[in-house]
Amino acid sequence: MTLALWVIVLGGAGATCRYLGDLGLSTLFGRGLPWGTMTINVVGSGLAGLLVGLTTYQHSAPTVSVALLSGFLGGFTTASTIAFEAARLIEARRTASAVGIIAGTMAAAIAAGILGLAVGSALR
Amino acid sequence: MSEPLDRPSEDPRLLDPDIEAPAPDGHPRPTLPHALAVFVGGSVGTMARYGVTANVHLMARSFPWTIMTINVTGALLLGVLGGSVFAARPDAVTLRLFLGAGVLGGWTTYSSIIAGLLTLAHLGSWGMATLNLLAALLMPVAAASVGLVVGSALLRNRIAP
Numbered sequence: 001m002t003l004a005l006w007v008i009v010l011g012g013a014g015a016t017c018r019y020l021g022d023l024g025l026s027t028l029f030g031r032g033l034p035w036g037t038m039t040i041n042v043v044g045s046g047l048a049g050l051l052v053g054l055t056t057y058q059h060s061a062p063t064v065s066v067a068l069l070s071g072f073l074g075g076f077t078t079a080s081t082i083a084f085e086a087a088r089l090i091e092a093r094r095t096a097s098a099v100g101i102i103a104g105t106m107a108a109a110i111a112a113g114i115l116g117l118a119v120g121s122a123l124r
Numbered sequence: 125m126s127e128p129l130d131r132p133s134e135d136p137r138l139l140d141p142d143i144e145a146p147a148p149d150g151h152p153r154p155t156l157p158h159a160l161a162v163f164v165g166g167s168v169g170t171m172a173r174y175g176v177t178a179n180v181h182l183m184a185r186s187f188p189w190t191i192m193t194i195n196v197t198g199a200l201l202l203g204v205l206g207g208s209v210f211a212a213r214p215d216a217v218t219l220r221l222f223l224g225a226g227v228l229g230g231w232t233t234y235s236s237i238i239a240g241l242l243t244l245a246h247l248g249s250w251g252m253a254t255l256n257l258l259a260a261l262l263m264p265v266a267a268a269s270v271g272l273v274v275g276s277a278l279l280r281n282r283i284a285p
Contacts, residue, residue, distance in 0.1 A: 004171075004174060004178070007170060007171075007174045008167045008170055008171045008174065009167065010170075011166050011167055011169065011170020011171070011173075011174070011230050012162075012163040012164065012165075012166040012167030012170065012230070013163070013166075014166060014170070014230075015162050015163065015165065015166020015167075015169070015170070015225065015226055015229050015230045016159055016162050016163045016166060018162075018166075018225065018229060019154065019158070019159060019162040019221065019225050020154055020159065022225075023152055023153075023154050026152075027152075041234040041235075044234060044235040045234060045235050045238035045239075047235070048235035048236070048238055048239045049238065049239070049242060051239075052239050052242060052243070069235065069236070069239065070170075070173070070174055070177065070178075070236075071170060071174070073233070073235040073236075074170055074173060074174075074230070074233040074235065074236060075166045075167075075169070075170045075229070075230045076235070077233050077234035077235040078198075078228075078229040078232050078233070078234060079195035079198060079199060079232040079233060079234050079237065079260075079264050080195070080198035080199045080201070080202040080224075080228045080229060080231070080232040080264070080268070081202070081224070081225070081228075081229060082234070082264075083195075083199035083202070083203075083264035083265045083267065083268040084199060084202045084203055084206055084268045084271075084272075086265045086268065087199075087203055087265055087268035087269040087271070087272050088206070088272065090265070090269055091269070091272060098265070102261055102265055103261065105234075106257070106260065106261055109234065109238050110238060110241060110242075112238075113238040113239070113241070113242050114242065117242055
């Protein structure tokens, strides 16, 4: 199977994992805020950091890394849902919650990415 | 002025595009048709994203215009759909999951933004990293807000189905 095909199939698999994970996490944490999507973006960013650490910023990243980064993690994580949730919170005049989910997800995702990067670099 | 009787009491836009309507016990359950809709939609969105990013080096010193454009257009479209079609048809769960969780969820990405930020920091391009961070925080939300306003206006004017 060519790389493009792998990316497409893994993208579908990543999106399906997000759907199932979001359902499970929302059942666990409640649906007051989009905890599921937030957690998935943080976990996906941590895994992206791990892959970047393992491939050491090579200019031609290994095929497996491309398939996992662009395919699985690209399909798994999402920017549109979290932005849409924040927009709806702003519309409902819950600006503090909107700022919280956007800034909180970003801060946690960067921390997870740095952690993943450190682990990946150590494992290399 | 009283509300029309056929209007649901709960704002249909409060439905999460990633989540289906709750089961009678309050917890939504995954179903195979819905999972398949997300899989196919996610593949389509990923295919489109890979189509425009395959020749773009995701870990570069420059501003990630491609990924940012992808995320902004995805957030804008989700806002338009959420304000119009999804709000008008809260019962069309499969369509919402296919387009919202699948196509647009697969089209946009969060992990690539983080990978790009880490790369810029690694390269010592702190100015560019800060710019990228601010854009990633503000632009998708702004786009989704504009989309929501546009979608709601479309629905009010009955232009949307």
